[in-house]
Amino acid sequence: xxxxxxxxxxxxxxxxxxxxxxASSATSLSDIRxxxxxxxxxxNAVRKNVTWESLWE
Amino acid sequence: xxxxNNTTLYSQLExxxxxxxxxxxxxxxxxxxxNNNALKFKQVQTDHEGTMVDDVxxxxxxxxxxxxxxxxxxxxxxCKDEKLNGNDNCIKGYGKCTxxxxxxxxxxxxxxxxxxxxxxxxxxxxxxxxxxxLINQSGCSMEEGIKEWEEICGCVxxxxxxxLGENYIHSVLHILLxxxxxxxxxxxxxxxxxxxxxxxxxxxxxxNEKSQVIESVIKRFFHRENTDTNGKEVRWLIDKKKIxxxxxxKALKKYASKNPIRDVEFLQEWRSMFPPFMSIEIDLKMLRGxxxxxxxxxxxxxxxxxxxxxxDSKQRFKMLFQIQSQWLQEEIEPFVKDLNTRNMKIDTxxxxxxxxxxxxxxxxxxxx
Amino acid sequence: xxxxxxSIDHHVLGQLAQEKLSTIATPLGNTIxxxxxELDIPSLQQLPKxxxxxxxxxxLDSQDNPIVKVGILNIDQDSKQVTMYVGTTQRLLGKxxxxxxxxxxxxxxxxxKEYQLKDVFTHKIVFRNRPLPIM
Numbered sequence: 001x002x003x004x005x006x007x008x009x010x011x012x013x014x015x016x017x018x019x020x021x022x023a024s025s026a027t028s029l030s031d032i033r034x035x036x037x038x039x040x041x042x043x044n045a046v047r048k049n050v051t052w053e054s055l056w057e
Numbered sequence: 058x059x060x061x062n063n064t065t066l067y068s069q070l071e072x073x074x075x076x077x078x079x080x081x082x083x084x085x086x087x088x089x090x091x092n093n094n095a096l097k098f099k100q101v102q103t104d105h106e107g108t109m110v111d112d113v114x115x116x117x118x119x120x121x122x123x124x125x126x127x128x129x130x131x132x133x134x135x136c137k138d139e140k141l142n143g144n145d146n147c148i149k150g151y152g153k154c155t156x157x158x159x160x161x162x163x164x165x166x167x168x169x170x171x172x173x174x175x176x177x178x179x180x181x182x183x184x185x186x187x188x189x190x191l192i193n194q195s196g197c198s199m200e201e202g203i204k205e206w207e208e209i210c211g212c213v214x215x216x217x218x219x220x221l222g223e224n225y226i227h228s229v230l231h232i233l234l235x236x237x238x239x240x241x242x243x244x245x246x247x248x249x250x251x252x253x254x255x256x257x258x259x260x261x262x263x264x265n266e267k268s269q270v271i272e273s274v275i276k277r278f279f280h281r282e283n284t285d286t287n288g289k290e291v292r293w294l295i296d297k298k299k300i301x302x303x304x305x306x307k308a309l310k311k312y313a314s315k316n317p318i319r320d321v322e323f324l325q326e327w328r329s330m331f332p333p334f335m336s337i338e339i340d341l342k343m344l345r346g347x348x349x350x351x352x353x354x355x356x357x358x359x360x361x362x363x364x365x366x367x368x369d370s371k372q373r374f375k376m377l378f379q380i381q382s383q384w385l386q387e388e389i390e391p392f393v394k395d396l397n398t399r400n401m402k403i404d405t406x407x408x409x410x411x412x413x414x415x416x417x418x419x420x421x422x423x424x425x
Numbered sequence: 426x427x428x429x430x431x432s433i434d435h436h437v438l439g440q441l442a443q444e445k446l447s448t449i450a451t452p453l454g455n456t457i458x459x460x461x462x463e464l465d466i467p468s469l470q471q472l473p474k475x476x477x478x479x480x481x482x483x484x485l486d487s488q489d490n491p492i493v494k495v496g497i498l499n500i501d502q503d504s505k506q507v508t509m510y511v512g513t514t515q516r517l518l519g520k521x522x523x524x525x526x527x528x529x530x531x532x533x534x535x536x537x538k539e540y541q542l543k544d545v546f547t548h549k550i551v552f553r554n555r556p557l558p559i560m
Contacts, residue, residue, distance in 0.1 A: 081529045
């Protein structure tokens with residue numbers, strides 16, 4: 001039971017933060033970074049068959 | 058985009074996902090350059106080691122390409138010049154690709170699974186599709202399809218596709234050859250029009266023979282004249298090799314399917330099958346891939362159809378060596394070359410499954 | 426069974442007929458930029474709806490699509506070297522590469538239910554190296 005309560009509280013907090021983004025927007029905006037996350041090594045080229053459905057994805 | 062100074066790069070926050078990159082190999086680029094060469098994606102069923110899988114191929118008017126999706130983990134941003142925030146030197150990312158389509162030229166084939174066989178029986182009603190629909194569901198372009206269709210003696214009757222039965226083809230071919238000779242056509246150098254071929258057959262007491270069937274038989278055993286027709290209707294010349302092989306296989310089935318036959322004797326039977334006064338050069342070499350020389354019987358041959366052999370390479374070689382312990386390389390090659398799907402050098406392919414010995418000027422193939 | 430046609434944009438057709446091999450940007454103004462790694466930009470949902478446009482990095486294009494300023498590209502046509510400054514902190518060194526084979530740009534047009542070839546790329550800008558700091 002104890003564990004459950006804890007989880008619930010966490011969920012509630014998260015929801016609150018989401019709804020309150022507008023209020024704290026000034027800080028959020030300044031937190032946003034535009035940058036490149038470099039990937040080490042070669043690009044992992046994988047080949048696969050093309051299905052008809054994948055043409056519309 | 059300004060190529061010597063600074064360009065500002067923007068990106069849309071939401072990308073348009075309708076964009077894909079496709080490799081344009083030289084043949085594909087050529088197909089695009091000729092405007093009338095419409096390209097299309099086609100959904101096809103292809104055989105992947107025995108199981109049918111859904112696949113997509115790319116076709117122009119006369120070529121086909123296999124497509125593979127090559128995924129990568131890089132950011133490939135599609136950008137376009139745009140005047141943004143009053144600045145001319147701007148480009149904007151509007152799409153992001155996580156893969157590109159790899160294209161490889163391939164030989165297209167008609168999907169033969171769906172085509173019924175027609176033997177000329179009047180009461181049979183064909184309920185197959187028309188030719189265009191057949192090509193739409195086949196992994197080939199229109200021109201590749203037409204070429205293969207002629208080779209397999211395909212026929213369209215009342216807008217339904219069918220393949221002609223073997224005995225039916227044989228009887229129509231036989232009548233056609235005799236009728237053309239009776240009419241005095243010079244089949245080797247002058248040739249004849251399709252309409253003339255049809256007329257010759259139908260006036261000779263075979264008025265019920267369907268024109269489309271006669272036309273298919275003509276296209277299967279004759280070839281178009283090489284000279285420029287200058288807009289005139291194309292004339293058809295005899296293909297003696299194709300006709301010779303056809304009669305040869307017929308003779309093998311008739312005289313050499315139950316028991317082996319001496320090859321000298323077989324050649325006589327083969328020759329006797331042609332219409333009277335028809336001169337066609339024959340040689341056993343023409344029938345390679347259709348006969349074997351069973352063990353311990355010298356100078357005799359027996360009919361062997363590739364269709365009854367296993368599709369697995371190891372099993373096929375095993376069966377071929379049970380039938381005949383030693384083969385001339387030229388005689389075993391046509392029985393196995395369809396299994397060489399990776400396009401290895403044929404010698405190398407054979408040596409993967411058999412032993413190859415040099416005897417005089419020839420190569421003998423036998424089991425390991 | 427399914428078949429979908431690929432039509433060719435008439436601008437591209439003209440371009441193909443001229444056999445004009447352009448450099449970085451195609452005559453139609455398209456460019457490919459490839460980065461080894463992820464370009465991190467916020468999604469619209471991550472942004473505060475009503476005031477993100479107050480941040481000078483964000484704006485709207487002529488069709489009112491929200492856009493973000495990624496950085497500055499500096500291209501040296503002679504050496505084929507390209508430098509990209511991302512945000513205020515990163516510097517990427519890259520180059521102009523020839524594509525072999527060239528790449529076609531396909532776009533699915535939902536109104537006509539067909540694909541259209543929108544452009545042909547013969548070059549791209551590639552950044553393969555680890556980003557450097559801006560000093």
